[in-house]
Amino acid sequence: MSAEVQEQPSLTKVDSAVDDTVPASPTESKVKHRRTSSTVSGVFNINDLEKEGVELKIAPETQKLNWKLNTSPTSIDDKEVLKKLLTTPPIKKIDLAFPLGLEVTARNLKGVTIKDAMDAIHKQFKKKADDELENPYLAGFEWDREECYTKFIVHQKATGEAPIGGSKKKKGKSEDA
Template sequence: MTEELSRVDSAVAGLSISPKDEKPAAKEDKKEEKKTHRRGSSTAGEVRNINDLEKEKIPLELPIETQRLGWKLNTSPSTIEDKEYLKLPLVKPLVKKIDLQFPSGLEVTARNLKGVTIKDALDAIYKQYKKKADDELGDKPYLAGFEWDPEESWTRLIVHQKKDAGVPTGGKKSKKKNAE
């Protein structure tokens, strides 16, 4: 019984150990795929970190459209008539998050991994003010716009407020003015 077997089974005859060698190679391919795969939804190529922009001293550009919204801080941003304005980026170059500071000292952060839009900023503000009554908003309940002051803070926008909406709401008044 100590003799070596001389017969080869036909079921395994001619097969080499190569199938075992192929499996580790397949595992390596999967590892390479995982390393290179990135979620497209959570990262966008041109979206930057605000701190990187500060290090590189890249200035921010703000859209003028934020001054034309006539939006009351304790109303939903969905009530704004010009929905196209909401899709615009809040700053250029696009950033993932930015702080918004009110004159009262309140600070909110607007976030969007694809680039902060005007709607993201208004949503962040609305979240803070939605439960406040009109008389609690003070004498300036409407958004007047945003200001970027790199000397004060590179990574923060200053929120300006105003007393009235400043947007014509009735069509009759504007027609009378145009007729005159």
């Protein structure tokens, strides 16, 4: 019976003083990344874009939403707008700065969408009453490349009407603001 035991693979002795997670030499070390499966090609880190001097373009639809900051982003009539990417080229995260100093961060490893930005803003304002907000409607975002490449400035307005007095229901009309 002892012959059968020796044919099985033998267990090696483990020494608890030896840490096998640290490689024996630098050439054996592996670069450890976090969740490579969740990164999407074509979606950039804003810091990398800043180094390359890439020009960002903000989706113009953000100026026509007439969205109240303390209401859910899903309350918007046009649900397709929420799925659109906030920027071109798509980025993984962006800081959204309000004029009075508040900052929120919108994140999405597949590219920050308009809804992601609105969700980040809504999280800060959902418990505020209407009378607590001086300018409760989103007017859009501004990107000041010189001041801070990695932040968008959030603009607010007092009323939720269309910016140029036009009706939102006219679909064929395009307004350049």
